[in-house]
Amino acid sequence: MSCCFNLRAFRWAQLMIFAIEEINNDTILLPNITLGYKVYDSCATPALALRAALTILNGQEENVTLLKCDEVSSVHALIADAGSTQSIAIARTVGTFGIPVISYFSSCMCLSNKNQFPTFFRTVPSDYFQVTAFVQLVKHFGWTWVAAFGSNDDYGHLGISTFVEQVTKVGVCVAFSDFLPKVYDREKILHQVKLIKRSNVKVILVFAPEIDLSFLVEELVRQNVTGLQWLASEGWSTAALLSTAGNSETLGGTLGWAIRRSDVPGIKQFLVRLHPSKYPNNAYIKQFWEAVFHCTWTPCNDTGETGLGPSKQECTGQENLKDIHSIFTDVSQLRVSYNTYRAVYAVAHSIHNMMLCKKGQGPFTNKTCPDISNLKPWQVLHYLKEVNFTTAFGDEVRFDANGDPLAAYDLLNWQLDPNGNIKYVNVGQYDASAEPKNQLVIQEEAIVWNGGQKMIERCPVGKKIKKNQVDIKAKEKDLGDVRSGIRSSNQSAVKLVCLEQEKESELDCQFVALIVYPVLKAKLAMKLLTMTFEDELVKD
Helix, strand or coil: CHHHHHHHHHHHHHHHHHHHHHHHHHCCCCCCCCCCCCCCCCCCCCHHHHHHHHHHHHHCCCCCCCCCCCCCCCCCCCECCHHHHHHHHHHHHHHHHHHHHHEECCCHHHHCCCCCCCCCCEECCHHHHHHHHHHHHHHHHCCCEEEEEEEEEHHHHHHHHHHHHHHHCCCEEEEEEECCCCCHHHHHHHHHHHHHHHCCCCEEEEEEEEEHHHHHHHHHCCCCCCECCCCEEECCCCCCCCCCCHHHHCCCEEEEEECCCCCCHHHHHHHHHHHHHCCCCCHHHHHHHHHHHHHEEECCCCCEECCCCCCCCEEECCCHHCCCCCCCCCCCCCHHHHHHHHHHHHHHHHHHHCCCCCCCCCHHHHHCCCHHHHCCHHHHHHHHCCCECCCCCEEEECCCCCCCCCEEEEEEEEEECCCCCCCEEEEEECCCCHHHHHHEEEHHHEEEEEECCCCCCHHHHHHCCCCHHCCCHHHHHHHEEEEEEHCCCCCCCCCCEEEECCCCCCCCCCEEEEEEEECCCHHHCCCCCCCCHHHHHHHC
16 A cells, blocks of 8 residues: 555665666676666565565565575575564575575664574664663763663564663663554553653653654654653664654654765666656556655546545656655665665675686685676675775775674754754764774754753753762662662562652752562661552552
């Protein structure tokens, strides 16, 4: 259905085609060699992603089966997938045949495991580095009371669990963590909104793609929930679906890590030349056209309705992409798109290096070189591991032993422009290859927080502890009593629970209480607080 057509993802596919055509027209890179391609839609589901991969490998449209062990696929590499769960399904299967898979957006840290995914590479950093960047960000601003949401898949589960594990080590309390429904679930969404309100949390990290977060955001906007500081993973930090004027009061001021962007000369002209008349048998192009121009190729009946429902304007083919501004033609934030571009070039440079192999000095048995006229996927895999080149835009592309690229992110801030629309403003960077003290760089004066504020009270937002303003000795004694209770207890499961001090006094940000759960001794718990957040949820 065109109403669900993902224009952003379609642009990613077009960047792959653009890169291939650019390489095929290059007289220096891969001279006299033409790259071919096929594009399949995984529909963001593991089953269809796997089916698409097997279809490509078998070179047929139907009767999808695994290759026989003695057969060699004509496909030398796969550029797939955007979602981590889809990439896991693909990489586990095609890896059996030594076929390299290069993802442009699958960031799950699990994919760095070479025992499970020996042929997997990616041009997007592992979430291990993104989690580290988030922890440093939270620590930098002194936030000590946060919450976290994740998508209900490998990307969200591993991202959130690792964040919670790491952030608690630096003294940050996590009010709650929960996972967003993949399909609309009103009861679940209402419960999550209530969690946010009852926890009094002001800083919320979300590790999820844009579509998964959209249901929660819609409800937050409907209930006019504002004043929250959102932290966005790269999955939604540049999502046009969410960064709308209608969401600005709720999401304005968002801080998010984003893949480094780049300008690609000629890509705008390439995108706007797309037209259904050039691809009459391509169903994707027709669906794309319907989504962009809000029209339909299906004629209306006498009642003014199409087979798809209420009447839409009929597509004429006279529409022009040059006349509109859409997510598809917006090339101001080429981040994931640029990763797709780099993935194609990584394969091209690997094959080019195979061409340069000198007889008797090859990397294979008896120092042989690959036969360019009869390439094998496992040969491309070998050269991919060693590929190292610099793009025309000055970016170095290479993979470490885990198939991961150099890890670097831009820190983006969602700010309102004069027209009331959200724009992404670069306010910092994170570079994992730099010295530890130089990895995180933030221009605080450039940040605009939720509500249009230029300054943020770090302590009220995250309840930063000011040790010089509280009776530390008394608190430490209470904490010691609790620890003694833990040691004397037979309970094997001990949980650290952080409670935000609701009532602020002249001492401002008070000491956050620590208790054991289940409560070991009522009198010990009562010395620190009257009711925990979890108790409050039970009563909800």
